[in-house]
Amino acid sequence: MAKPPVKKKATAKKASTKKSTRKKPVSTKKKASAHSPSKQRKRSPIWSKIWRTFLWAGMIGFLSLSVYTVYLDSVVQEKFSGNRWSLPARVYAQPLELYQGLALSPNALVQVLKRLGYRSNAKVTQPGQYLKSRSTLWLQTRGFRFWDGEEASLPLKIQFKNDHITNITHTGRQMAWDIVRLEPEEIGKIHPAQYEDRLLMPFAKIPTRFVNMLVAVEDKRFFQHWGVDIRGLGRALVANVQAGRIVQGGSTLTQQLAKNFFLTRERSLSRKFNEVLYSGLMEWHYTKQDIIEAYCNQVFLGQHGARAIHGFQLASQYYFGRRLEQLDIADMAMLVGMVKGPSAFHPIKHPQKAKKRRAVVLKLLAAQSIITQKQARIAAAKRLPRQINQQLAQSRYPAFMSVVKRQLKRDYSEDDLKTIGLKIFTTLVPVVQKAAEDAVVAEMRILETQYKLPKGKLQSAVMVVSPQEGEVLAVIGGRNPRYQGFNRALDAFRAVGSLVKPAVYLSALLKSDRYTLTTLINDQAVEIKNSDGSIWAPKNYDNVAHGQVPLFEALAKSYNLATVHLGMDVGLDSVILSLRKLGVIKPIKPYPSMLLGTLEMSPYEVAQMYQTYASGGFFAPLRSIRSVLDANNQPLNRYPLAIEKRFETAPMILINRAMQAVIDFGSAKAVRRYVSDSISLAGKTGTTNDARDSWFAGFGGDKVGVVWVGFDDNRSTKLSGARGALKIWGRIMQQVGISSYALPSAEAVHWVAVDPNRHLKVDDGCDEKVTFPYVVGSEPQALAPCAQKSESDWFDRWFE
Amino acid sequence: MGNIQKITFIIALIMLSGCLTKPDFALSKVESRPTKPISVKPKPIKQKPVVAAIAEPRVNTVTDSKPKPIVHPAIASLLKQALEQQRKGDLSKSSALVERAVRIQPQDPLAWNRLAFIRLQQSNWVQAEQLALKSNSFSEGQSSLQLRNWRIITEARKRQGK
DSSP, X not given: OOOOOOOOOOOHHHHHHHHHHHHHHHHHHHHHHHHHXXXXXXXXXXXXXXXXXXXXHHHHHHHHHHHHHHHHHHHHHHHHHSOOSOBOEEEEOOOOEEETTXXXXXXXXXXXXXXXXXXXXXXXXXTTEEEEOSSEEEEEOOOEEETTEEEOOOEEXXXXXXXXXXXXXXXXXXXXXXXXXOOXXXXXXXXXXXXXXXXXXXXXXXXXXHHHHHHHHHOTTTTTSSSSOHHHHHHHXXXXXXXXXXXXXXXXXXXXXXXXXXXXXXXXXXXHHHHHHHHHHHHHHSOHHHHHHHHHHHOEEEEETTEEEESHHHHHHHHHSSOGGGOOHHHHXXXXXXXXXXXXXXXXXXXXXXXXXXXXXXXXXXXTTSSOHHHHHHHHHSOOOOSOOGGGSSOSOHHHHHHHHHHHHTTSOHHHHHHBOOEEEEOOOHHXXXXXXXXXXXXXXXXXXXTTOOTTTOEEEEEEEOTTTOBEEEEEOSSSTTOOSOOHHXXXXXXXXXXXXXHHHHHHHTSTTTOOTTOEEEEOXXXXXXXXXXXXXXOOTTSOOOEEEEHHHHHHTTOXXXXXXXXXXXXXXHHHHHHHHHTOOSOOOOOGGGGGTOOEEOHHHHHHHHHHHHTTSEEOOOBSEEEEEOTTSOEEEEOOOOOEEOSOHHHHHHHHHHHHHHHHTSTTGGGGGTSOTTSOOEEEEEEOGGXXXXXXXXXXXSOEEEEEEEOTTOOOOOOOTTTTHHHHXXXXXXXXXXXXXXXXXXXXXXXXXEETTTTEEOOTTOSOOEEEEEETTOSOOSBOOOTTTTTHHHHHHHHO | OOHHHHXXXXXXXXXXXXXXXXXXXXXXXXXXXXXXXXXXXXXXXSOOHHHHHHHSOOOOOOOTTSOOOOOOHHXXXXXXXXXXXXXXXXXXXXXXXHHHHHHHOXXXXXXXXXXXXXXXXXXXXXXXXXXXXXXXXXXXTOHHHHHHHHHHHHHHHHHTTX
């Protein structure tokens, strides 16, 4: 079927010439009026007076009508030319990339598809459908306009083995497909309290068939009339008079648009009058296409809480989970039928009425040969949608959204955010976010029971970020993930405890001439005089001093005394400098107690610090947004990946090696209950005085996770880092998987076999030895008296 | 000392030793995601793996002659598309494609190198230098790639007046 004919093409030029010609009759009338009364005057003064009064009244009436029309005209033009619609900003998660080798089970993919509103079907013929067998999944993607280009709708077959994708085939072309991006999940909108929602659709994107259907049902003579259909109006009038009540509206599409655009819902003569004027003006200025386009974007098609569903495109996605151009006849007919009464013919609330209405529409279409009788029959039998598309439900991730909003507010005004239809592409990974929510919810309950803590009070916050890029993958702001208020991940500043220690050890390892991982340091009682004269005498967690211990072991087991000795030796300034380079920007007071983590930080800030460790010294400012598009899909703003090398690779290898030891045999070994031994991880636990805060920060190759657990009122939790925060971290990574952290290699680092407890080199003849990385030239030179002695001594110490 | 303690200790040691072996770079390149690496699941009792695992002299003779890591088809495809866009002069699109590759395989020095080169073309000297440094942090043993990175670094520093 061809596109509907273009009735006329109005340009601004044309409009202005018409306006000027319209003034002419006024001036000729003026002349006439000036002329004719003079004739009358001769006849009778009374008639002349009456005549004059009429004339003046008529003139004033006409003039005011003209002025009024000009005013309405400006209203019409403004509405059409400016930002016609108030559009909320839409916020999207990271799209899932599918490719050969990706670790993803068929069931996990189905979960993702369901969240995107895909529906399982016995045969995949339309976008938004999928079919899963045991190890194969067929789907047709919907396609999406990303900021960097269009991702087409593709029919795909995806094969799995051992929870990995082994093959992706384009079933249409029967060829292997390297990589495909699914549509991103919409995770929220930024909008006024009550709002109209719509997805803009230009005329070119409206299927011709749909336009024909709409016109056939709502306004048969749309392409002939000039805004008002006299014949139709007459017919309606006759029908109404015959029926004794209003049974036919007789409004054209243009009039309906005028009504929705400019007028209230009241039924009065003056409103009808305005409606006709507006319709005429719209037809005068704009083409039929413009009017259809505006109509299709304006029409009201449902209400969802505070959100009004406007326009066929959004309605299509709301009711069917597909774009309008992807709908079949039955679904299109349902939407067209709903124009008459969106709540009366709601397919879920009133399925019978909706089905009846659709049948009426289909019959009408067949009668006008828009569709065949057979098509109408088949379509009338089709099932109505049974649920609205969940993807468009309300904001699910308030904590993440608040991170996004904070970043947006730097670049956009509040008003623009709510009304100009920005599309915001974020870094959130819904699967990770979901896992984090589940972990927090479950573990809060378990911990409260297990440690007899007051019910419902314990709080937690989580940050998960990508190590190399600093992208925020998930944020939890409290024990109730749906709660919109206080976001602890951003705004709860708590003492970090031992999470600060790696910075102390790193500062030492930066001085490779003095410190290596196996340098023996002092874990002995220490007393430091504060500037006010008071004495600070920290203790170890187990209240025992351990004597001479290798540096890496002091960190792994989080010895306080050794840390203070080390920190005082390298100097507080050096430690503060390291913290700065790791990304801590807040003021740090140079008190010795700072070495044990009196510094107060938010989980967000801690995540930034551990990102720098996890990336081998490349600081990447945390980002939650990748790009912003305007309502017409034009890129407005990009937040590209940015990094900065803050440390040499060599000392980072050493400190991360020590943080691996924290997990492998130190204070965080409980992580292994959740993540297999074969995955190398690094991290650090943190516990503050009286166990007020329980922290864990850990990373693998693809994720950095930071978890805090505590009470808002600073009460003791009875939880160490390992007993509280670590468990949540473990649950998250167990659920979503974490890749192995491979220590980078560097020419400046040698791996040397040593006896770590004596800081002695062992040679190849020795049986027992451990290899550690050393900055070249710093490795121990002295040789151990090997083999026979080595077993007993350091072996035993580790058992104590 | 109890048997349990002994076993725990040995397991701990094995875990430790697993990490101590010099990471195989070629392997780490194709593992930006949680796959199931061939783990030497320890059989704690009849063992000598502690020594066996860590006594392995470090495979240190990596040069460019080392077998090239398996090129990931998705990465190859993205980098190829990026190159096409780069040739067309659409650096912004090219950069977006490479960033996707980086996200999929964040330890791939080639992708970082490409990104550095694009930044150089975009006259973003600071990031060109930093990204090339990043590429180098993953490219030990790949001397020709290192050389290309150093060229970018030199140029970028010169432009910054360093």
